[in-house]
Amino acid sequence: MTGAFRERAESRPDRTPLATVSRAALMQNAVSSQARTYSSRLLRSDAWGHGTDVVVDVLSEAGLTPADPADAAAPDPVDPVALFGLPGAPAASTPALRFSGAVLATKNLRAGEGVSYGYLYRAAADTRIALVTGGYGQGVVRSLGGSVAVTIGGHRRPIVGRVAMDVCVVEIADAAIQRGDEAVFFGDPARDEPSLGEWCAATGLSGGELVTAAGLHAARRVIA
Structure with a gap:
């Protein structure tokens, strides 16, 4: 970071x-x-x-x-x-838990500059990045960096670099994204939200393990 x-x-x-x-x-x-x-x-x-x-x-x-x-x-x-509508459920099942963070800040990143611990990710060209709430302390598994994307403003944006304890970094390029915008980690694919199945494929963990970690460590809200 x-x-x-x-x-x-x-x-x-x-x-x-x-x-x-x-x-x-x-x-x-x-x-x-x-x-x-x-x-x-x-x-x-x-x-x-x-x-x-x-x-x-x-x-x-x-x-x-x-x-x-x-x-x-x-x-x-x-x-x-x-x-709970987890990966492998019947087609009639709907995911019951949606996991999201929020943009804390945005920053320009020049070609060759790195982000997060160890600078595992370095920009291939000038771009922009966003710091998003949610890290391995809240169920965003470390191995997801460079493997999955979040949805911000209806568009997929890749998580880049190492996932930190409370935050992760997302490449946003020239998108009109600002502080406070919602970043959806996973939800209902029928609503064009990232699927929990993508996290299963990237981590080797089950949907049950991933959704439990998120539900236990994030702030929880129940909606009708």
């Missing part, structure tokens, strides 16, 4: 990215499962980062009741992959 970026990032009181959980998506997925009960395994790690209270409330509203704990060896009546 460059000195100018570090100073601007530290002056911001809240650099935590946002995990937005959709009750509507959870409800749709629960109803589509056609299950009548759910296992307590569905609620591990704060319901896979989605929030135990909201998941239990949605399941109850959908008419599902807790399965008999004595039947612990039985398969889950509700598949968490389907309920």
